[in-house]
Amino acid sequence: MKFVRTIIIAIAALMTLACTPAKEEQARDLVTRFYKMHQTLKPAGALSLQELIAVREYLSVPLFDLVKDVSVAEEAHLANPDEPALVQGDLLSANPKGLTAFKILACELKDDNAGCAVELTWNDGKSTPIKWTDRLLLGRDARGWVIDDIEFGGAAAPMRHGNLKATLQAILDQLRQPAVPKA
Secondary structure, eight states, rough: OOOHHHHHHHHHHHHHHHHHHHHHHHHHHHHHHHHHHHHHHHSSOOHHHHHHHHTTTBOHHHHHHHHHHHHHHHHTTTTTTOOOOOOOSOOOOTTTOOOEEEEHHHHEETTTTTEEEEEEEOSSSSOOEEEEEEEEEEEEETEEEEEEEOOOOOTTSOOOOSSSSHHHHHHHHHSOOOOOOOO
């Protein structure tokens, strides 16, 4: 009986070890596909309907709902031509100018969560390239790995700091504040 229990424990341990590289590869694949899609879309400002449809498969439900809510709010906000846009530049990276290249540095897995550090580069071919590292926080749902948040790794202005969820929530909170009459 003891021998059978030892074998079962050994098999379970081996299965766990075998799953980790597969899970990491799946996480890296999601991040790669996300940034390839991002480079194709080159989003600027709140996302359009087409961009929302494109990013939906990569984002967790709570994160997608925030992105969608900000996009809908921005559209309503811009109905007044005197109002400036609430979202400036690329919402999905620390650099408002966006990115031109990416490289996954590392993905760390813990249970059904992962964090992937990604070196991002913006290069317009005219000035010195800008490099920074954003960290994608992943979770799992019925679809597999999904992006649940992005920690921005911007160094100095105009780069973003903090994380995507907090940035989106701040935009929505700003809209909920009562308007101050102009003097």
